[in-house]
Amino acid sequence: MGEPACRACHARTGHLVLDLGEQPACDYFPRCDDPGPDPVYPLQMWLCSSCGLAQLVADPTLPEEPRGTEPAALVAQAADAVGRVATAGLLPDGCRVAEYGSPHGGSWLGLLARRGLAPVHGGEPADVVLDCFGLMHSANQSEALAERVARVATGGVLLLQYHSLDTIIRCGQWNALRHGHYAYYSTTALAAMLAANGFSPRTAWRFDLYGGTVLLAARRDADMRTGPDGAVESLLAEDTRVGVRDPAVLGGLQRDALARANGLRDWLVAERSAGRAVLGYGAASRAVALLRRAGVDRGLLPAVVDASPAKQGLRMPGTDIPVVSPAQLAARQPDDVLLLLTDLLTEVRAAFPAVEAAGGRWVDAETVGSCPESG
Numbered sequence: 001m002g003e004p005a006c007r008a009c010h011a012r013t014g015h016l017v018l019d020l021g022e023q024p025a026c027d028y029f030p031r032c033d034d035p036g037p038d039p040v041y042p043l044q045m046w047l048c049s050s051c052g053l054a055q056l057v058a059d060p061t062l063p064e065e066p067r068g069t070e071p072a073a074l075v076a077q078a079a080d081a082v083g084r085v086a087t088a089g090l091l092p093d094g095c096r097v098a099e100y101g102s103p104h105g106g107s108w109l110g111l112l113a114r115r116g117l118a119p120v121h122g123g124e125p126a127d128v129v130l131d132c133f134g135l136m137h138s139a140n141q142s143e144a145l146a147e148r149v150a151r152v153a154t155g156g157v158l159l160l161q162y163h164s165l166d167t168i169i170r171c172g173q174w175n176a177l178r179h180g181h182y183a184y185y186s187t188t189a190l191a192a193m194l195a196a197n198g199f200s201p202r203t204a205w206r207f208d209l210y211g212g213t214v215l216l217a218a219r220r221d222a223d224m225r226t227g228p229d230g231a232v233e234s235l236l237a238e239d240t241r242v243g244v245r246d247p248a249v250l251g252g253l254q255r256d257a258l259a260r261a262n263g264l265r266d267w268l269v270a271e272r273s274a275g276r277a278v279l280g281y282g283a284a285s286r287a288v289a290l291l292r293r294a295g296v297d298r299g300l301l302p303a304v305v306d307a308s309p310a311k312q313g314l315r316m317p318g319t320d321i322p323v324v325s326p327a328q329l330a331a332r333q334p335d336d337v338l339l340l341l342t343d344l345l346t347e348v349r350a351a352f353p354a355v356e357a358a359g360g361r362w363v364d365a366e367t368v369g370s371c372p373e374s375g
């Protein structure tokens with residue numbers, strides 16, 4: 001295969017920085033009685049040398065997972081974000097808003113309506129054009145961004161929220177890479193993409209969500225009375241410090257992937273040898289690549305608990321591990337519950353106190369078996 005063309009700037013020079021091999025579509029949860037094998041596709045990240053956008057190589061054009069239970073962390077962050085943007089004076093009462101949502105849910109329109117913003121539909125211009133984890137789902141990044149900026153009314157603002165690439169690098173979040181997520185934005189790369197559309201970042205906010213999520217406010221260059229503020233400058237400086245455009249830095253994700261998968265497998269084998277009962281929690285698409293890379297089957301992890309009724313009776317993609325209901329936590333009384341969604345720790349401890357009451361532990365799959373000093 002030759003070099004791919006950048007999804008944003010169409011350049012053909014870049015580097016393959018992460019290769020997770022053949023993976024199933026991580027939101028293709030087959031029924032338990034479907035014996036498989038599930039279809040698999042290459043899962044690779046490529047870094048454009050020209051604009052700096054990290055992106056998905058293959059495009060099997062797969063459907064997104066159904067909207068499941070919206071995690072409380074996401075709901076709380078949305079409220080926090082809307083409050084901060086309003087405080088900055090960017091959400092005046094009565095202004096029009098257009099939202100480009102994520103297929104995973106998490107609309108801000110309800111929060112914005114309570115502040116007096118009126119939604120517009122059907123491609124009409126808006127004073128606030130909001131994209132919350134939506135843009136990454138577009139295979140054609142240049143076209144998708146052009147569509148959003150075109151809807152920003154004169155004097156209006158474009159709000160883009162993304163899980164930032166510097167976070168993915170700093171936290172070794174190699175499993176952020178998944179089919180259907182075509183772009184992994186650094187503030188640097190997004191600023192270049194905006195510049196190609198005559199827009200510039202004006203200000204930004206950082207949130208702890210997913211280890212580091214950025215909400216960037218951009219304006220048309222003609223509407224910019226001042227340049228980017230300190231928050232934007234600080235994000236760009238952090239990008240430089242981390243090395244978001246350096247293929248060697250991104251290559252560290254490949255080593256992280258191997259270390260996490262080996263760590264998980266070793267831990268599960270040790271648990272089984274010690275006669276400890278383990279259940280997984282969170283049939284998350286993010287967990288699929290980890291379980292596959294670690295070669296985990298139901299012999300090591302008998303089931304994954306998930307609160308979404310839509311996922312029960314299904315199995316984890318690319319494995320024979322069934323998804324079961326939360327009632328199984330009480331029924332099986334596991335010694336350890338392997339949490340496959342780090343963001344949910346506070347939530348699940350509160351929701352299922354019976355686990356710890358019975359002497360069980362919640363164990364974070366992101367850190368299990370890893371050796372923090374080796375990194």
Ligand SMILES: [Zn+2]
Pocket residue numbers: 006007008009010011048049050051052053
């Ligand atoms: Zn590019």
